[in-house]
Amino acid sequence: MKAVLDRIKQGEILVCDGAMGSLLMDRAKEHLKGTCPESINLSHPEIIREIAALYIQAGADIIETNTFGGSPLKLASYSLDDKTEEINRAAILAVKNASSKNIYICASIGPSGKLLKPFGDTEPKEIYESFYRQIKVLVDAGADIISIETMTDLNEASLAVEATRNISSSIPVIVSMTYESTSRGFFTMMGTRIEVASKRLEDSGVDVIGSNCGNGIENLVLIAQEHRKHTQLPLMIQANAGIPELREGVTVYPESPEFMAEKCNGLISIGVSIIGGCCGTTPAHIRAIRNVVDQRGKKLLKT
Amino acid sequence: MDILQQISEQIDLGDDEKVYELTATAIEQKIPVKRILEEGLLDGMNIVGKKFKEHDIFLPEVLMAAKAMNAGMELIKPLLLSGNIPMKAKVVLGTVRGDLHDIGKNLVGVMLKGAGFEVIDLGNDVSPEKFIETAKREGAQFIGMSTLLTTTMPVMKEVIELLRIENLEGKIKTLVGGAAVSKSYAEEIGATAYCYDGSNAVEYLNSVI
Numbered sequence: 001m002k003a004v005l006d007r008i009k010q011g012e013i014l015v016c017d018g019a020m021g022s023l024l025m026d027r028a029k030e031h032l033k034g035t036c037p038e039s040i041n042l043s044h045p046e047i048i049r050e051i052a053a054l055y056i057q058a059g060a061d062i063i064e065t066n067t068f069g070g071s072p073l074k075l076a077s078y079s080l081d082d083k084t085e086e087i088n089r090a091a092i093l094a095v096k097n098a099s100s101k102n103i104y105i106c107a108s109i110g111p112s113g114k115l116l117k118p119f120g121d122t123e124p125k126e127i128y129e130s131f132y133r134q135i136k137v138l139v140d141a142g143a144d145i146i147s148i149e150t151m152t153d154l155n156e157a158s159l160a161v162e163a164t165r166n167i168s169s170s171i172p173v174i175v176s177m178t179y180e181s182t183s184r185g186f187f188t189m190m191g192t193r194i195e196v197a198s199k200r201l202e203d204s205g206v207d208v209i210g211s212n213c214g215n216g217i218e219n220l221v222l223i224a225q226e227h228r229k230h231t232q233l234p235l236m237i238q239a240n241a242g243i244p245e246l247r248e249g250v251t252v253y254p255e256s257p258e259f260m261a262e263k264c265n266g267l268i269s270i271g272v273s274i275i276g277g278c279c280g281t282t283p284a285h286i287r288a289i290r291n292v293v294d295q296r297g298k299k300l301l302k303t
Numbered sequence: 304m305d306i307l308q309q310i311s312e313q314i315d316l317g318d319d320e321k322v323y324e325l326t327a328t329a330i331e332q333k334i335p336v337k338r339i340l341e342e343g344l345l346d347g348m349n350i351v352g353k354k355f356k357e358h359d360i361f362l363p364e365v366l367m368a369a370k371a372m373n374a375g376m377e378l379i380k381p382l383l384l385s386g387n388i389p390m391k392a393k394v395v396l397g398t399v400r401g402d403l404h405d406i407g408k409n410l411v412g413v414m415l416k417g418a419g420f421e422v423i424d425l426g427n428d429v430s431p432e433k434f435i436e437t438a439k440r441e442g443a444q445f446i447g448m449s450t451l452l453t454t455t456m457p458v459m460k461e462v463i464e465l466l467r468i469e470n471l472e473g474k475i476k477t478l479v480g481g482a483a484v485s486k487s488y489a490e491e492i493g494a495t496a497y498c499y500d501g502s503n504a505v506e507y508l509n510s511v512i
């Protein structure tokens with residue numbers, strides 16, 4: 001299979017999968033009591049496989065692993081840090097076994113849940129080592145891409161990039177930040193502007209810059225636009241299906257597959273290279289995005 | 304500049320050492336503890352809270368300010384207790400069962416403490432029963448619940464229902480917040496108030512007590 005970055009360079013738009021959490025809740029609610037989603041990789045890998053297969057059928061080129069909270073620092077909250085290796089290895093295997101189709105396995109790396117000194121009490125070394133241990137397993141087990149996502153602290157994201165680069169100098173690395181919309185523009189929780197994030201991430205040696213979570217598709221089109229002004233690196237965007245609402249006791253994400261897919265035209269016009277979904281998106285959303293990408297994207301192919 | 308104003312300013316700048324020194328000097332100068340607290344430390348946190356609300360500053364600045372305020376509080380606390388100046392109200396705070404996200408909740412705790420409220424922080428993954436038991440035992444008037452995840456939002460409703468069953472509705476008021484929570488969600492589950500962040504929670508509590 002062609003390297004993912006080569007396809008992006010040639011102008012192809014790739015589709016990434018959608019949410020893991022909500023599908024997991026539907027299928028594994030009783031197994032999730034008192035434990036973390038990542039433990040399902042070990043206890044019920046068939047469920048993870050099934051979810052990956054659904055997204056592959058929907059047309060995703062890239063499938064993220066169920067390892068968002070799989071760093072030992074995060075797993076320690078569930079006393080599962082000694083299972084870091086097994087849990088992360090099983091996550092890669094589940095995606096590998098999901099389909100015979102060629103897809104890219106994208107290892108999801110979420111925040112450590114700790115705040116770095118001087119704001120919090122955690123030393124950079126502790127966070128670096130936690131990322132290193134997780135990413136080492138994922139790379140060795142066969143991840144094609146490392147996606148460091150839902151980040152709000154650039155320093156923390158940089159530690160994960162550094163850990164990845166010390167493990168492999170060639171594996172593609174994506175960093176996706178999460179921004180809040182304020183009256184003064186978009187900022188991360190730590191107060192970082194898109195311009196600053198773009199520059200710092202470029203300097204840290206990532207291959208793709210992205211944004212995920214925290215916003216529906218419309219804000220993410222604006223975020224992508226702002227990123228485009230400040231970097232020439234490929235972009236990745238994964239929006240939530242809107243901000244959840246509660247309707248008659250059930251959590252509902254308001255943005256339909258059709259609505260999101262239609263707005264993805266905006267992302268394509270900006271030149272976003274990888275489009276996927278975050279919280280609340282389903283295989284139906286990814287299928288709708290796939291269709292829009294196929295219609296619009298083919299015209300953009302430079303070959 | 305007045306020393307109390309200086310304390311306030313140094314909190315805004317997040318300089319814990321200066322706040323500590325200035326607070327010690329203010330105590331030496333026999334300025335009433337209540338004034339040091341209100342016109343110095345709390346005034347500083349109020350300014351920080353307002354700036355945070357306006358997005359002039361972000362989490363790092365608030366955390367540094369809170370650290371600075373705690374440095375002053377260390378000196379003030381023993382004097383406050385002996386002087387019988389009561390804390391404003393008690394709040395039991397936690398991230399609900401099934402959710403381990405506590406950065407936002409911690410921030411709310413820091414800001415509530417900063418504003419002079421007594422906070423009992425139960426941490427994360429807190430069961431409805433534990434929220435209520437603790438509030439009853441401690442005589443807290445408020446329960447503050449946070450969740451980032453959409454999947455754990457209904458736990459907030461469980462707490463409110465349990466309060467109803469125990470006939471504590473209205474006696475113990477509920478504040479809800481967190482990334483996934485909205486005002487309409489808070490209304491739907493019957494929470495007393497929706498607070499979108501720490502300074503909003505402070506504002507609400509100050510308005511009702």
